[in-house]
Amino acid sequence: MSRGRLLVLRLVATAMLATLLGRLWFLQVVNGAAYVRAAADVRVRSVPLPPTRGQILDVTGRPLVTNTTRPVVTVDAMALAHQPDGGRAVLTRLGEALGRPYRQLAEKVRLCGPSVPQPCWQGSPYEPIPVARDVSVPVALQISERQQDFPGVRTEPRPIRVYPYGRAAAHTLGYVQGAKGRDGLEAAYDRDLAGRAGRTDVAVDNTGRVTRTIRQEPPVPGDTLVTSIDARVQAIAEQALGEALASGGGSSGAAVVLESATGRVVALAGRPAYDPSVWTDGVTAREYRALPLLSQAVQGEWAPGSTWKVTSAAAAAAAGYGLGATYDCPPGYTVGDRVFRNFAGADLGPMTMHGALVRSCDTIFYRLADRLWRRGSDALQRTARGFGFGRPTGVDLPGEAAGAVPDAASKRAQWRATRAEICRRSREGYPEMGDRARAAYLTELARENCRGGGVWRGGDAANFAIGQGGVLVTPLQLARAYAAVANGGTLYSPRVGLKVVRPGGTTVRTITPPVTGRLPASDATLRFLRQALGQVPRTGTAAGAFKGFPFGRIAVAGKTGTAESFGRRDTSWFASFAPDPGYTVVVVLSEGGRGAEGAAPAARAIWEGILGLRERR
Amino acid sequence: MIAVAGKRRLVWAPALGPPDRLLTLLALALSGTGLLLVWSATRMAGGHALLVRQAVAVGGGLVLMWLVSRVDLRVLRAYVPLAYVLALAALAAVLSPLGVRVNGAHSWIVLAPGVQFQPSELAKLALAPAFAVPLAELRDGRRRPGFGVVLLALALAAAPIGLIALQPDLGTMMVFAAMVSGALLVSGAPKRWLLVLFAGAAAAGAAAWRLGLVRPYQLERLLVLVRPGADPGGVGYNAAQARIAIGSGGLSGKGLFNGEQTAGHFVPEQHTDFIFTVAGEELGFAGAALILLAVFVLLWRGLSIARHAASPYGVVLAGGLVSWLGFQTFMNAGMTMGLMPIVGVPLPFVSYGGSATVAGLVAVGLLQAVHRSKPVQP
Numbered sequence: 003m004s005r006g007r008l009l010v011l012r013l014v015a016t017a018m019l020a021t022l023l024g025r026l027w028f029l030q031v032v033n034g035a036a037y038v039r040a041a042a043d044v045r046v047r048s049v050p051l052p053p054t055r056g057q058i059l060d061v062t063g064r065p066l067v068t069n070t071t072r073p074v075v076t077v078d079a080m081a082l083a084h085q086p087d088g089g090r091a092v093l094t095r096l097g098e099a100l101g102r103p104y105r106q107l108a109e110k111v112r113l114c115g116p117s118v119p120q121p122c123w124q125g126s127p128y129e130p131i132p133v134a135r136d137v138s139v140p141v142a143l144q145i146s147e148r149q150q151d152f153p154g155v156r157t158e159p160r161p162i163r164v165y166p167y168g169r170a171a172a173h174t175l176g177y178v179q180g181a182k183g184r185d186g187l188e189a190a191y192d193r194d195l196a197g198r199a200g201r202t203d204v205a206v207d208n209t210g211r212v213t214r215t216i217r218q219e220p221p222v223p224g225d226t227l228v229t230s231i232d233a234r235v236q237a238i239a240e241q242a243l244g245e246a247l248a249s250g251g252g253s254s255g256a257a258v259v260l261e262s263a264t265g266r267v268v269a270l271a272g273r274p275a276y277d278p279s280v281w282t283d284g285v286t287a288r289e290y291r292a293l294p295l296l297s298q299a300v301q302g303e304w305a306p307g308s309t310w311k312v313t314s315a316a317a318a319a320a321a322g323y324g325l326g327a328t329y330d331c332p333p334g335y336t337v338g339d340r341v342f343r344n345f346a347g348a349d350l351g352p353m354t355m356h357g358a359l360v361r362s363c364d365t366i367f368y369r370l371a372d373r374l375w376r377r378g379s380d381a382l383q384r385t386a387r388g389f390g391f392g393r394p395t396g397v398d399l400p401g402e403a404a405g406a407v408p409d410a411a412s413k414r415a416q417w418r419a420t421r422a423e424i425c426r427r428s429r430e431g432y433p434e435m436g437d438r439a440r441a442a443y444l445t446e447l448a449r450e451n452c453r454g455g456g457v458w459r460g461g462d463a464a465n466f467a468i469g470q471g472g473v474l475v476t477p478l479q480l481a482r483a484y485a486a487v488a489n490g491g492t493l494y495s496p497r498v499g500l501k502v503v504r505p506g507g508t509t510v511r512t513i514t515p516p517v518t519g520r521l522p523a524s525d526a527t528l529r530f531l532r533q534a535l536g537q538v539p540r541t542g543t544a545a546g547a548f549k550g551f552p553f554g555r556i557a558v559a560g561k562t563g564t565a566e567s568f569g570r571r572d573t574s575w576f577a578s579f580a581p582d583p584g585y586t587v588v589v590v591l592s593e594g595g596r597g598a599e600g601a602a603p604a605a606r607a608i609w610e611g612i613l614g615l616r617e618r619r
Numbered sequence: 620m621i622a623v624a625g626k627r628r629l630v631w632a633p634a635l636g637p638p639d640r641l642l643t644l645l646a647l648a649l650s651g652t653g654l655l656l657v658w659s660a661t662r663m664a665g666g667h668a669l670l671v672r673q674a675v676a677v678g679g680g681l682v683l684m685w686l687v688s689r690v691d692l693r694v695l696r697a698y699v700p701l702a703y704v705l706a707l708a709a710l711a712a713v714l715s716p717l718g719v720r721v722n723g724a725h726s727w728i729v730l731a732p733g734v735q736f737q738p739s740e741l742a743k744l745a746l747a748p749a750f751a752v753p754l755a756e757l758r759d760g761r762r763r764p765g766f767g768v769v770l771l772a773l774a775l776a777a778a779p780i781g782l783i784a785l786q787p788d789l790g791t792m793m794v795f796a797a798m799v800s801g802a803l804l805v806s807g808a809p810k811r812w813l814l815v816l817f818a819g820a821a822a823a824g825a826a827a828w829r830l831g832l833v834r835p836y837q838l839e840r841l842l843v844l845v846r847p848g849a850d851p852g853g854v855g856y857n858a859a860q861a862r863i864a865i866g867s868g869g870l871s872g873k874g875l876f877n878g879e880q881t882a883g884h885f886v887p888e889q890h891t892d893f894i895f896t897v898a899g900e901e902l903g904f905a906g907a908a909l910i911l912l913a914v915f916v917l918l919w920r921g922l923s924i925a926r927h928a929a930s931p932y933g934v935v936l937a938g939g940l941v942s943w944l945g946f947q948t949f950m951n952a953g954m955t956m957g958l959m960p961i962v963g964v965p966l967p968f969v970s971y972g973g974s975a976t977v978a979g980l981v982a983v984g985l986l987q988a989v990h991r992s993k994p995v996q997p
Binding site: 035041 | 801804805807863865866867870880904908912915918925926945958
């Protein structure tokens with residue numbers, strides 16, 4: 003018997019023990035932390051708890067956007083997976099109850115993965131998957147009472163956005179998709195409104211069954227956004243705009259009401275509009291394309307026409323042209339080789355600048371622009387920019403348009419960009435065009451433009467002075483410029499948001515419209531402008547529209563604007579303000595014709611509505 | 620069979636020395652730890668049925684251990700042929716329609732609903748004493764077993780191993796091979812024969828591989844060891860989850876009954892072959908290492924018993940038993956930690972399973988019997 007042989011076994015046993023202990027140390031101590039994480043990945047599932055989104059209120063606390071609950075049918079994918087047939091029978095029964103095909107439900111509840119095509123569920127498999135949102139209460143009850151037939155199917159109330167005022171201010175309010183604000187105030191104040199999602203960490207076993215709750219973090223509801231919008235004024239503006247468009251004002255338009263002294267937005271209406279409740283049930287790609295999502299009040303750009311003359315008059319004053327001096331207003335004025343005419347070729351005789359604004363004489367401004375152009379002055383453009391045109395106002399709404407203040411440089415740049423096409427047309431003409439005369443005219447135009455199109459000429463300056471020839475403004479830009487005229491020259495970046503308030507009522511922050519500049523006009527010039535514009539609705543171009551208006555109760559001042567639009571009816575403007583209530587009201591109708599015919603009556607309706615509100619109080 | 624004579628003294632134990640108390644203590648401690656771990660692994664499944672069954676097995680095993688420890692080796696040898704034949708019969712019955720297939724292998728016999736046993740576990744108990752009989756019969760004054768004796772012993776081993784290969788149960792086969800190798804080693808068989816034997820075993824293994832006698836699932840289990848990413852849904856999943864459970868225990872563990880991986884049943888077969896993962900997760904390095912150390916000390920005592928055994932038979936028997944328990948422990952702990960291929964062998968004393976628990980405890984009883992048997996007085 004060999005003791006050496008036993009020693010061999012002892013050595014082998016010791017080696018095995020050392021191997022096992024070494025491996026155990028490596029797994030548990032050296033790599034322990036990594037395995038703890040891996041264990042949590044295997045075991046812990048996080049289920050997000052959506053927060054309640056904050057409301058959007060008007061200035062008096064009326065809800066513009068609020069929440070309500072609706073029964074939503076949800077399906078627990080894990081519970082379905084544990085059915086013997088993978089949940090096929092349950093989904094088929096559910097489809098019968100909801101009146102939907104099995105396939106549609108199956109697509110909604112299958113979990114996204116590398117080999118799973120859309121549509122599929124992208125969220126957590128432990129989160130209830132909503133399969134039907136517009137469920138009637140009887141169907142919801144039927145499902146919740148027959149739980150044995152619908153394992154894993156639940157009906158639960160889910161918050162949805164509600165719009166008590168329907169289409170009113172739809173663009174301004176914006177919309178929410180996937181718990182994220184996508185447009186309007188919902189997007190601009192998303193961080194305030196969204197709140198913070200909570201979550202429940204649950205432990206699951208190897209079959210995915212939840213065994214216990216590890217941690218629960220309740221969601222933090224979003225803050226309430228109080229706006230300066232007055233729902234009643236908004237309704238008045240919506241109605242006035244709608245009626246004006248319906249009676250031949252075209253398809254699009256906008257109405258803006260600002261508080262002149264503060265730059266706060268009281269009402270923003272735009273057409274075409276849509277009912278924001280379409281977002282509640284989800285929008286298909288096709289429906290989405292058909293929705294009029296553009297907010298005409300901040301994203302629509304039109305030539306301002308004669309409403310622009312406040313900037314031209316201020317430029318004239320700054321350039322040394324006496325506002326009280328007398329100017330002749332002939333029916334036409336020749337710049338270069340072209341005659342520029344008054345509206346309808348009217349001969350209005352000699353008048354002061356006051357009269358030029360009240361009666362909207364164009365030829366005085368043509369001459370003014372021609373003279374400044376000859377001097378090589380860019381006073382018109384500088385003044386227009388000083389009135390806030392040509393750049394976004396910085397309003398607290400997304401996607402704002404900048405408008406356009408054309409000048410020599412921008413014309414040259416544009417010409418450079420389009421020269422190749424213009425010169426090709428000058429050689430080849432417009433053979434595809436049926437109208438021979440029009441084709442010949444356009445070819446001639448192209449020939450001129452090809453040679454010297456990039457040069458800023460006297461004609462460009464003349465058109466510019468009366469708010470034509472490439473000048474573009476948004477209704478909000480025009481409103482804040484007129485508000486600045488009314489308030490003594492302070493140019494604000496308008497704000498719709500007034501303050502952010504916690505659900506408990508404490509104010510998180512107050513939003514003040516920032517001052518972005520002062521109008522490049524002296525107090526005397528502004529006084530002159532207010533006085534001249536005060537005459538427009540009384541005796542000037544808008545006198546017809548404002549016939550019988552109670553100026554004694556609201557001293558409305560304003561300016562009509564008629565902008566020619568090639569091949570279409572004129573764009574109709576009315577920009578107005580009053581000292582008490584200190585509002586600025588701007589209305590534009592894309593094809594409203596003359597300002598005095600389309601926009602001015604609509605603005606009058608808004609003013610009368612405001613008056614009615616004040617006198618009811 | 621049991622007859623009592625005199626004062627509480629069994630007739631077949633004419634002259635017994637004192638038992639090795641440490642050996643008994645370690646067997647008790649390991650079985651007790653096993654019960655706690657089985658409890659932890661099965662408590663979330665509802666009911667204590669499995670725990671109770673295991674407790675019954677431990678209790679029965681301890682009684683048998685006590686009884687066996689009091690048997691004189693010479694008396695024991697008289698019953699070896701009977702036990703060996705019974706074990707072979709049971710192994711053959713497993714392959715008959717009486718056997719039940721579990722995890723791809725016929726390894727169970729159901730005696731009555733709920734009463735079943737694994738003949739291969741009991742066959743280990745039968746083979747260890749049987750194998751030692753020829754090796755210890757040294758005639759003609761030889762100090763080492765001769766070639767013929769070794770061949771006879773191997774023939775005795777070949778029968779049960781062959782039957783287990785037919786089940787097929789690769790893990791148990793390997794345990795048997797380890798037991799036979801250990802017994803041969805300590806029997807003092809000449810080195811060159813041992814070398815020839817190992818070479819032959821290696822050649823047979825290679826031939827089995829080449830001839831496709833290794834089943835696909837066995838191949839898979841071996842491959843997983845080399846490439847842990849292979850077969851993530853099957854054996855690879857098992858290996859990965861076992862490692863996660865053990866690794867997440869850290870130095871001090873999450874505490875008994877606090878193992879979250881264990882509670883979630885992420886490790887398949889956790890209360891049986893993967894019981895070591897419960898120890899790893901809940902008791903940490905400290906507890907798991909202590910279990911391994913306990914087994915090691917038990918084996919060390921077993922080898923000491925072999926060294927001081929009164930007869931060559933005792934040496935070979937103890938050597939075989941220690942090799943069996945040691946190799947099986949290494950295989951089991953090694954496979955849960957990704958060191959060894961995943962072949963279904965239980966952790967001695969600790970894993971759930973009546974047959975294995977009883978076999979382990981009776982093996983300790985046999986070691987005690989070797990320890991207590993006094994040298995023959997001429």
